[in-house]
Amino acid sequence: MSLATARDIEPPPLVEMRDISIAFGGIKAVDTVSVDLKAGEVVGLLGHNGAGKSTLIKILSGAYRADAGEIRISGEPAVIANPRDAKRYGIETIYQTLALADNVDAAANIFLGRELLTPWHTLDDSAMESETRKVMGRLNPHFRRFKEPVKALSGGQRQSVAIARAIYFNARVLIMDEPTAALGPAETKQVADLILELKRQGIGIFLISHDLHDVFDLADRVSVMKNGRVVGTARTSDVTQDEVLAMIISGKCPAGATPGPGALRGQA
Amino acid sequence: MREIEFDPRMIGMVAALGVIWLGFNWLSDGAFLTPRNLWNLLVQTASIAVMACGMVLVIVTRNIDLSVGSMLGFVGMVVGLIQARLLPELLGFEHPATWFISILVSVALGGVLGLFQGALIAYLAIPSFIVTLGGLLVWRGAAWWVTQGQTIAPMDTRFRPLGGGIEGAIGTGASWAIGLVICALILAGIVLARRRRRRFGFGLRPIWAEGAIAALGCGAVLGTVMVANAYPLPAGVARRLVEARGLVWPEGGLTIGHGLAVPVLLALAVGIVMSFLTKRLRFGRYVFAIGGNPEAAQLSGVNTRKVLTLVFGLMGVLVGISACISTARLNAATNSAGALDELYVIAAAVIGGTSLAGGVGTIAGAMLGALVMQSLQSGMVLIGVDTPLQNIVVGVVLVVAVWLDGLYRRKLS
Ligand SMILES: Nc1ncnc2c1ncn2[C@@H]1O[C@H](COP(=O)(O)OP(=O)(O)OP(=O)(O)O)[C@@H](O)[C@H]1O
Numbered sequence: 318m319s320l321a322t323a324r325d326i327e328p329p330p331l332v333e334m335r336d337i338s339i340a341f342g343g344i345k346a347v348d349t350v351s352v353d354l355k356a357g358e359v360v361g362l363l364g365h366n367g368a369g370k371s372t373l374i375k376i377l378s379g380a381y382r383a384d385a386g387e388i389r390i391s392g393e394p395a396v397i398a399n400p401r402d403a404k405r406y407g408i409e410t411i412y413q414t415l416a417l418a419d420n421v422d423a424a425a426n427i428f429l430g431r432e433l434l435t436p437w438h439t440l441d442d443s444a445m446e447s448e449t450r451k452v453m454g455r456l457n458p459h460f461r462r463f464k465e466p467v468k469a470l471s472g473g474q475r476q477s478v479a480i481a482r483a484i485y486f487n488a489r490v491l492i493m494d495e496p497t498a499a500l501g502p503a504e505t506k507q508v509a510d511l512i513l514e515l516k517r518q519g520i521g522i523f524l525i526s527h528d529l530h531d532v533f534d535l536a537d538r539v540s541v542m543k544n545g546r547v548v549g550t551a552r553t554s555d556v557t558q559d560e561v562l563a564m565i566i567s568g569k570c571p572a573g574a575t576p577g578p579g580a581l582r583g584q585a
Numbered sequence: 586m587r588e589i590e591f592d593p594r595m596i597g598m599v600a601a602l603g604v605i606w607l608g609f610n611w612l613s614d615g616a617f618l619t620p621r622n623l624w625n626l627l628v629q630t631a632s633i634a635v636m637a638c639g640m641v642l643v644i645v646t647r648n649i650d651l652s653v654g655s656m657l658g659f660v661g662m663v664v665g666l667i668q669a670r671l672l673p674e675l676l677g678f679e680h681p682a683t684w685f686i687s688i689l690v691s692v693a694l695g696g697v698l699g700l701f702q703g704a705l706i707a708y709l710a711i712p713s714f715i716v717t718l719g720g721l722l723v724w725r726g727a728a729w730w731v732t733q734g735q736t737i738a739p740m741d742t743r744f745r746p747l748g749g750g751i752e753g754a755i756g757t758g759a760s761w762a763i764g765l766v767i768c769a770l771i772l773a774g775i776v777l778a779r780r781r782r783r784r785f786g787f788g789l790r791p792i793w794a795e796g797a798i799a800a801l802g803c804g805a806v807l808g809t810v811m812v813a814n815a816y817p818l819p820a821g822v823a824r825r826l827v828e829a830r831g832l833v834w835p836e837g838g839l840t841i842g843h844g845l846a847v848p849v850l851l852a853l854a855v856g857i858v859m860s861f862l863t864k865r866l867r868f869g870r871y872v873f874a875i876g877g878n879p880e881a882a883q884l885s886g887v888n889t890r891k892v893l894t895l896v897f898g899l900m901g902v903l904v905g906i907s908a909c910i911s912t913a914r915l916n917a918a919t920n921s922a923g924a925l926d927e928l929y930v931i932a933a934a935v936i937g938g939t940s941l942a943g944g945v946g947t948i949a950g951a952m953l954g955a956l957v958m959q960s961l962q963s964g965m966v967l968i969g970v971d972t973p974l975q976n977i978v979v980g981v982v983l984v985v986a987v988w989l990d991g992l993y994r995r996k997l998s
């Protein structure tokens with residue numbers, strides 16, 4: 318009853334992942350995980366190495382298909398069988414591995430799979446280069462190496478290309494898997510500003526990061542994972558960084574957080 | 586070099602070709618650089634060059650196709666059977682449609698066989714090395730089964746020009762016309778590219794560099810036409826040509842040049858279409874992206890399996906074209922046609938700068954690579970090197986070329 322009234326006031330979340338599970342050869346990489354994301358919200362996904370963060374978001378981005386569970390976009394059940402489906406729902410992803418084709422240039426990577434074409438259905442390389450110059454200008458104003466294969470770029474420049482690809486296509490949902498791992502302080506600041514700007518535009522963002530400070534600065538809520546399961550979810554205003562650190566390390570869920578299936582039980 | 590966007594590897598290849606040509610010319614006392622020898626050299630290169638275009642794409646996607654030689658043998662036998670046995674019965678001997686139906690069947694059959702192999706590789710995830718190694722055995726066996734090993738000859742007279750020879754020379758006037766059209770296209774291409782770059786405000790090449798590129802391109806085209814036109818037809822053939830037009834054969838005789846050969850034009854057309862495909866169409870972009878990082882291509886929404894299947898299908902289509910060229914050239918279909926071609930085709934692509942690690946390669950490079958391979962072979966025949974030594978030399982050159990290319994690449998990165 319209260320649920321029904323809540324629904325009436327509040328629109329359904331932009332993304333709901335419910336009881337998602339996936340196993341690789343017997344190892345449950347993601348085990349009955351539920352997370353959600355509202356429009357204009359930044360949700361931090363935290364957890365130690367191998368906790369299952371990347372695997373979870375790869376299910377949302379269409380790279381993997383879940384063994385069980387349900388994805389809803391704006392309240393409607395969504396079928397995401399491949400990356401193209403995800404993009405159709407407006408879900409863009411910056412992968413931890415960046416997922417760039419090293420042998421082609423920045424423009425070819427940004428528009429890969431969604432090339433701009435001339436009226437004769439040939440590649441419009443000039444238009445793509447021109448757009449690339451615009452979007453890269455927002456992220457990394459010093460970037461000049463538009464003609465070179467991405468292989469020749471620095472780690473930070475490559476990361477900028479991957480971010481540019483995700484933000485160019487007017488995403489509704491942005492998944493950022495350690496987007497600043499290779500960036501210098503100035504570029505990291507630029508990405509942080511970008512995240513806040515996108516948030517203002519009403520885009521929902523899943524942010525995976527190992528930097529607790531960053532996450533606390535940017536995220537509205539955090540979900541902590543451990544061994545493929547959710548320890549708990551909390552508003553960043555309701556918990557301290559130390560409490561979240563304890564969630565990550567020991568799986569202990571503090572009072573300010575909603576415990577998940579992975580929370581340590583039987584202890585205070 | 587950088588601002589004018591010349592490819593240093595391409596310049597190296599042209600230089601290597603120059604050295605080979607001058608070397609053989611010196612060793613053969615001037616017999617190599619004659620219109621006659623160069624004309625034959627180009628005709629002999631055509632079949633391998635056509636297939637090398639497809640092999641570039643196959644290798645760029647980190648795959649290999651070992652079956653092309655055997656497939657050529659099988660397709661050639663089927664084409665021979667159709668035009669020498671089946672169509673004469675159905676349509677009548679030397680029917681005007683025979684040559685066309687033959688080409689169509691050849692290309693379609695090659696395409697289907699290629700798609701089939703590609704589907705096994707892309708959808709069943711069997712390594713291409715294994716699938717096409719199997720194909721190498723299967724298609725060679727199938728080529729024998731078509732006629733229980735019998736050779737089929739002769740071919741239809743309208744089909745034979747595909748292989749070159751006197752009937753496959755288009756004449757001097759037509760050669761000039763084609764040469765001039767190609768030059769016009771080169772110039773138009775340069776002007777259009779420049780205009781586009783200016784419209785988006787990108788940097789432009791200096792005018793002298795554009796001029797040099799235009800001069801080199803047009804020079805190569807018109808030079809080829811001149812050489813082909815300088816190779817005279819045998820007097821008897823020339824006389825028949827003249828008399829067929831109702832003219833009188835002059836007292837002192839008359840020299841009429843061959844002009845460009847049909848298979849060379851065919852190879853050129855294939856090269857242009859394939860270059861366009863790889864550089865200007867989405868398909869080509871996907872092929873290279875898959876070669877650079879298959880996972881990234883897939884995550885970007887590229888249907889990598891479909892693209893891979895199509896790459897092998899395209900390879901098969903080109904095998905079909907080459908099967909026509911070599912069957913017409915031999916004027917016979919034999920079940921051993923195309924034996925070892927896979928190795929020459931792969932060598933041409935690799936010498937032409939295609940990286941076996943995937944992601945890198947050009948059509949023009951592969952065609953030049955085919956010309957280098959054929960120049961070596963023809964040159965050695967010309968100066969009387971016996972077959973075993975020819976193989977040794979070609980093998981050594983291949984290994985050394987790939988070693989040098991690797992050195993160059995490492996120096997770049
Ligand atoms: N394709 C795969 N095949 C087999 N196992 C996998 C695969 N992908 C992930 N795993 C396993 O699933 C678990 C979760 O991995 P995942 O990459 O999601 O962790 P993560 O939380 O992103 O870690 P990190 O912080 O190091 O990026 C790991 O044990 C990993 O070994």
Ligand SMILES: [Mg+2]
Binds near residue numbers: 370413494
């Ligand atoms: Mg990860």
